[in-house]
Amino acid sequence: MVLTRPRTPTRLPMIGALAALALTATLTGAATAAPPGEGPHSVPSSEHINPRAHQAGVTRGGGGTMGWRSGVGPDDAAPTSARSTATSDATPDGGVDGLDVSHYQGSVDWAGYYGQGKRFAYVKATEGTYYTSDTFASQYNGSYDTGFIRGSYHFANPSDSSGASQAEYFVQHGGGWSGDGKTLPGALDIEYNPYSGGTCYGLSTAAMVAWIRDFTTTYESLTGRDAVIYTTTSWWNQCTGSSTAFGSTNPLWIARWASTPGTMPAGWSYRTFWQYTDTPVDQDSFNGSYSRLQALATG
Incomplete structure (x- = not known):
């Protein structure tokens, strides 16, 4: 998924006492931890970006794609020479083919991708509590109008605000759900921090x-659906301590640019979605038949 240019934050009331206490106990001050510049969420310069992200080409907001850790960890991505380069009508495992997009892609040729056999799409809606994608409406509606089953996703920034406030912001800015059979549950993109x-x-x-729980329980209370969790195995096991708290409730969207999805993060025995390549765009596979994809959308 793509990090897009952060804007000046619009704060929402903080809810979720557990996550708020956890953040207070573990952060060294949200204001001081934010990237330097003209405000707490201004576009970071390359010298203030996480070194791994910088190595992967993230030089400013909007400059890196979801799954940018490709090639720097054996659990998350194969070396470039072994990465899947599928481009059209076949997923590596025979599932339903789809894609995910953000502001980074701009105008998307939905009819062209539909003609290639893709049948679902995830579109970036928000990041933190400070950014909404200015291409979200056109991408979200364009995919729907072309016949895609589509959903929206939120890029998590746990150093910005509580999980509950970000879930609320997400739902208010495109992350809602309706039982029309064409809307997938919203996804939480939680992965390596590209900022300092x-x-x-x-x-x-x-x-x-606690932060992830704050987000997912709030999202479920607002929409009636359990959020999909997008992550990588090594990030999850490192940053949650191999938590098994979400595998029975939240569908997994695993990122691994390779010919197989590899080992699942702790808590999940299988994946629902798999992002298997970024060539020529982020491409994904649903683990099941089209009727099962429809069932997931229907709820």
Whole structure:
């Protein structure tokens, strides 16, 4: 998924006492942990970006794609020479083919992708409590109008605000759900921190689990659906301490750019979605038949 240019934050009331306490106990001050610049969420310069993200090409907000850790960890991505390069009508495992997009892709040729056999799409809606994608409406509606089953996703920034406030912001800015049979449950993109503050956003494993729980329970209370969780195996096991708290409730969307999805994160025995390549765009596979994809959308 793509990090897009952060804007000046619009704060919402903080809810979720557990996550708030966890953040207070583990962060060294949200204001001081934010990237430097013209405000707490201005576009970071390359010298203030997580070194792994910088190595992967993230030089400013909007400059890196979801799953940017490709090639730097054996659990998350195969070396470039072994990465899947599927481009059209076949997923590596025979599931239903789809894609995910954000502001980074701009105008999307939905008819062209539909003609290639893709049948679902996830579209970035929000990040933190400070950014909404200005291409979200056109991408979200464009995919729907072309016949895609589509959903929206939120890029988590746990160092910005509580999980509950980010879930609320997400739902208010495109992350809602309706039982029309064409809308997938919203997804939480929780992965390596591309900003300063450390891989796990300065949180302990217990605080990270509390933050994710704060987001997912709030999202479920607002929409009636359990959020999909997008992550990588090594990030999850490192930053949540191999938590098994979500495998029985939240569908897994695993990122691994390779010919197989590899080992699942702790708590999940199988995946629902798999992002298997970023060539020529982020491409994904649903683990099941089209009728099962429809069932997931229907709820």
